[in-house]
Structure formats: structure tokens, C-alpha cells
Amino acid sequence: MCEYIVFMISDEMRRRIAALNRRDLKHADEVSEAEGQVEPEVRSARGERRAPDPGELRVMAAASDARLHLSLDEVAQGEEIHTPAGTFLLIDQTVQEVLRGGGRAFGARYERAIGALHEGNVPHDPYDTFHSLIDARAEDVIYVDIETTGLTAGTPLFLIGVLGHFDGDLRVVQLLARDYTEEAASLSHFVTMLDASQVIVSFNGKSYDLPYIRDRCLFMGVPFRLRQAHIDMLHVGRRIWGRQLPNCKLQTLEQYICRRTRQGDIPGAEIPNAYHRFVKSGNAVQMRDILHHNALDLLTTTEVLLRVLEGKVYL
Template sequence: MKRDLKAKLSDLQRTGEVRTGRQYAENLKTGLEYNLFPGEGREEETAFGFCYMRELLFPLTYQHGWSRLSGIDSCCGKSLVLSARDDSLAGFNPRESLFLDIETTGLSGGTGTWAFLIGLGWLEGNSFKLRQYFLRKPAEERALLSHFSREAERFPVMVTFNGKIFDLPLIQTRQILAGLRHTVPPRHLDLLQCARSLWKKRLPSRSLKALEEALLGIKRFDDIPGTEIPSVYFEYLRRGNTENMRKVFHHNVLDILSMVTLLERVSLLGNGEMVEHPAEELALGRLCINVGRIKEGLSYLRRASAKGTPPLAEEAAIELALFYKRRHQWEKAASIWQMAVDNKTTNPMFYVELAKYFEHRQRDYSTALSITEEAIALLKNCPPVSLESGKLNVPSLEHRSERLRRRLASATRFS
């Protein structure tokens, strides 16, 4: 049995599936593991040993998609406070921000997933400096993480894409397991959250790739899919295959550069610049009202309702009317519902809200009843619509019309 196993191992070593310590040392000597990128990569020393690092410099005039990297210099805190709904970003300075993207051995997090490539980028003079720290072998993890901590300590703000959920918790786990202090910049801007608030209604997906294609003018060619990245790294560990590994480095570079131009776009939109779509005005309206910038928010909602096509314009009109309703500005809310009903909207919500207004505010049961009956006829020809609370359906409207008939009869009796 033992002999069989030894024979199998010899076969694997012969075919390159498994390398002996001597083969590994030979690869190191020939530079296979030592330097993936001759001229760019080098070894960096820390208190915990050596770690491979590759450094790239991009001039700020560098064109990434439709934008130059220099656009990031115009980002301001006020617009990011709105998009990220985070007051701590008020003093945001792009020159004090560290961009982070990591590549890992899986998605599951926890103790079994390593961050084998940590990409960091920041503005320096007239350039964008990008450093990639790479885990050539698991034994170098403490050196890799200590490099990350050293860079992270220099910046007050970190910018990521989904870093709140993925990158930072994973790094924290690795730092704890490595017996290192958890170090990250005190403030964090997660661009995924901004993208969700701003483009939820405009784009079907808010993945970085979808945002690149729709908003940044970037189409990736020969990019390695994220799902293949773990297997490429394991292949590198097993056989020293560097060709695909370089593609992973390139993927990481593109992710970081896209974060830079996406940040510029988020900031511009937060400032009310480059508003291209009524869905963006609807999003900005909601965000402004949430942070108490009421006048600005209402103005965005009015524009979205005036310019958008039916489903979106109606959503903006409903948002606007419900704002007035919550503030008991009944006449303003009613004029919006009435206008939609006059224009023969097919959204029953306008009819129901208008019927409520006539029943409870005007005590005009007759008008409320006729509007409710219009809504019932409309609902019988279209599926149920979600109301502010509860479901809008035919039985609930018939219940309403019955009540209105009773009230109408009672009012007639006593008049």
C-alpha cells in the first residue's frame, strides 16, 4: 500500500502535478516565482520576511475608458456625503485616499480563504501609484499583511467596491489569524453602496463590470473571469504557471483604475453634474430628502416626474405626493394625484390616494366612490400593485367602495 502511494507521488512529480523541494528551489533560481514581472516586480523586506511587490505609475493624463485619471482631483466631500449617506466623508480629499482591491482564493470568507493579491493605489504628485503585493507562498502571508498595514496607516480614507462586505472583513480575519493588529483607515467609502443608491433604477446590474460598460466607457478584452481566479492561483502554486497569473494582476489593475473613474462619476452626479437620465434625478431626489436637503430633493423629483417615461415619471410623482402627504400638505399631494388621474394613468395607486383624500379630507364620499370604482375597473385589467404599505387589490377596493356607499347613504339620510 505504502509503495503504491510512493509510486503515485513519483508519477505526479514527474508530470509536474506536485513539485519536490528541490524542484521548487530550482524554479526560484530561474526566477519563476521570484519575479513575475521583470523590471516591475521586486522583493520587499518586512519584520516578517520578504514579500513580492509590483509597482506601476500612471500619469494623471492616463485615459481609462471615457475619463482621465486626473478627474478624481475634482471629487468633493459634499457630493460623497450625499451618495454614500455618510457624514464622515464631508472632508474627503482624493489625495488622502487609498484605493483597495484584493484577489482571493474564494468567496466564502472565513479561515479557509486567503487574500493572495492586495492591490493598493493612491495619488502622488502628477501620478497615480499602484502597488500589488503578492503571496508567492503561504509562508509569506505575515509579510504581505504587514505591508498592507504599513500602507493603510498612511491614509485617513479607504475606497473600495464592496469592501465593506468582502475585502475588509477578509483582511481583518487574515490579520487576526496571523497575529497582527487589525489596521485599516478610519473612514471608508464603499462605491458599491453609492452605485446601488444612484443607479438602481437606471441599470439592471450594479456589478463593477456593468458600471464600467454603461457609465465609464470601458470594455474589457482578454480579462480573466473572477470565478477562475482561485484556480489560476492554485495552478500557480502547484506548477508555477505565471502566464494566467499575470492576467489576474491585470484584472486587479483594471478594477482599481475603474474605481478611480467611478469615484469621479459618483462625485459629479452627487454635485448634480452629468445627470443623464431621469432615473438619476429620482435617485438624487430621494437621497437629498433623506439627508434633509428638501428644496433640492423636491426639485429633482419634479424634474424626474416631468421628463421620465411613464413608469419612472409616475414613481417620481408618487414619491413627491407621498412627501407632501407625510407633511400634511394635502392640497399639493392631491393636485399630483388628480393630474395623473386626469391624464388617464394606468397606475391604480393615484386613484386610491385621491379617493382617500376625498373621503377623509374633503368628506366628499360621492367623488371618492366614483374614483374607487375607476380604480377597481383598472385593477381588473392589470396585476396587483404594491402600495406604500400592504397590497392594492380588488377585494380591498371593493371593501372601500362598500364603506363609501354606506357613508353616502348615511349622509343622505341625515341631510
């Protein structure tokens, strides 16, 4: 025989307990948010603390708490773009917005470096890597980085990040397929942006990003023609630092050349499954991390180029 003991709780007591729960949850959210926004220390390649250079990127990448549930509207402010191939979400931010107000000096550095090229101050390069930038206007140069659901073009890509000088400002534009059916529309819009450019800058884009885009366009029936000059900063990095660094991966150059590291960034290997979970559940909490990861890859690629143009290639 089981006996049950029933505790009678007054309405006033219930209100007090509910108030305590709300206060504790609010406090937990504040602590979680504060922990996610800790700015990383700036260290030299030897691990020594140092003051940041003027105009240096200061980036933060905080991994999201997987227990949260956020809609895409809460994660990214974008515009739904309609094309003959369908719709997709276009997310457009200035560099200052991506870096939460810290990118103004970076934009000034970019304009100075490109301006110096126009004046004939080209870094020594027997391969004429940067020759295509001399006569190009700032708005003719785009930086490209993609996020995909696999390593081969047999699987969809879902995010195309483009950094460029649009509307008089240095901006990060991201073309997001919110599900698998929107890939063709995002590709179609990217091809329009590509056709308006003269120079592409990427990191491993000659071997991966642009061939991947080309093959997905072919699969989706989207016309694609690549006529632009293409500067691949992976090749530049290998020529300059290949014998001095453990490897020439983007985040290795970020650490040794840009002299910063990311804290809490989502690993690239986890991105495909994170996107599949988003499509299945609608929970966009990790999409926030993916979008920020993609934007940081674009900014780091740009900064590595700036370091070379500025002659700051020492370790």
C-alpha cells in the first residue's frame, strides 16, 4: 500500500516561488552572456602578452549554448531576396557591425593599402600576384568564402560570404540558403555579384571555393563563367611563411601573422551537421556561430593580404 503526502501551497507562496525562479533564470542568462563576450587576450606568436597594433582586428567568437532555442530572425537581420530561381536570405553588415564597433580603423587600413597600390607601391613579388589590384577600383575587388555540407560538390553549399567595398563602405554580405531548396537562388545572386567584379581574393579558393561554386552551379543549372583575376592567399602564405610555420591554415596565419586567436569559434568540421540540425529543427542557435565564423574567415583573409601589402610579413 502506497501512501501519498500532499503539501498544500498557498497562492502567495506560489507567486513567491515563481518570482524567485524568474530572477534566477534572468541572472543565469546574464552570466552566460557575459561569459560569452570575454575579449580574448592579444598575444605574440611566442605566447607573450602585448598591446594590440593600431587598426588591428579585435574579434570575439563565442560558441552558442546548444540548450538555447533561437529563431533565425533572432540570430540575423536579413532581407529575403527573390530571384527567378527562388528565394534566399541576404545578410548585409558593415565591418564595424561584424566587429561590434571595432572595425573603423581596419577599414581605414584597407583603403590606405589599396590606395598605395594605385600609386605604384607594390610589394616585391616575382609571381605578380598583386598586379591585378593595381588598376582595380576598391568596389571591383571581392573576398569570397563558402560554408558547405561536405567536402565535395556532390553535397550542397548553404552560405556564400562576400566581403567587398559596397555602397562606399567595407561590408560583409552573406547569402544564406535557409534550407536545401534555396541553394540555387543564392548561387544565382552570387553569380551576379561575381560578374560585377574584376578581382577575387580567397583562401584556398582556387582549389576549393570557386570550383565548388562552379560545380554546384552546373548541378543547379545556374550559368557560371569565371573571368576574374584570382588571388589565393593560401598560395601567398605558403610562399612567404611555408618554411617558418607549422602549417599555412587560415587560423595559423591568424595566430602568427595577424597575432590573434579566436575564442570559442565553431570548428569547421562541425558546421555541416550544425546546418543539418538547423534545417531539421529550425533552431538557429548554431547558425549564429556559423555566420560569425564565415565573417571572421573573410576578415582574416583580408587582413593577411593587408599585412603583405603593408610589408608586415615578419613573425
